[in-house]
Amino acid sequence: KAGVTQTPRYLIKTRGQQVTLSCSPISGHRSVSWYQQTPGQGLQFLFEYFSETQRNKGNFPGRFSGRQFSNSRSEMNVSTLELGDSALYLCASSLYRVNTEAFFGQGTRLTVV
């Protein structure tokens, strides 16, 4: 059974640009959540998608957005990048809602210069 796949693994962007990250969940999993991980703040919840609908959102500005497709694959977009957006972005998939077993991808390391 394939795990959670995130692409790309590494990304370098310039301030002001926008970026799209992709996540393919485990087959059959309908919930996809996104997290930002930094040394200073730890792992912080961005949002959760379930059956193509955003179910929950963390405390992040509107520059962070996402969507989920009918095959449960999800994308996360960050517009007008800032230096502080440099982080490891993790995607996690669950069979049902987030409060159950969650399986994480390897993450996308985003560096904003």
Add this chain to the structure above:
Amino acid sequence: TQLLEQSPQFLSIQEGENLTVYCNSSSVFSSLQWYRQEPGEGPVLLVTVVTGGEVKKLKRLTFQFGDARKDSSLHITAAQPGDTGLYLCAGAASGGSYIPTFGRGTSLIVHP
């Protein structure tokens, strides 16, 4: 304010030693998860505890959920270098908006 407080933040021990990591909160959790994360990788789920007072064992790892479901601990017996990693507790507070929260983590290094 961090909803889940983990301690200690760092641990550096010798192979064979025992250790305990704590995860505390003032909120009640319907369940708590423990994850281990290695550098450059995503967290890997170790266990989920659901019932107050529950104790779960995973080989040399023992997990306990507090009676009031506000705290949890992870005890490792006879630590090995392969146990090195960042240990994270996570959960979503009961009666809340279902927002999952992670502790800042305990970074464990086990020296051979």
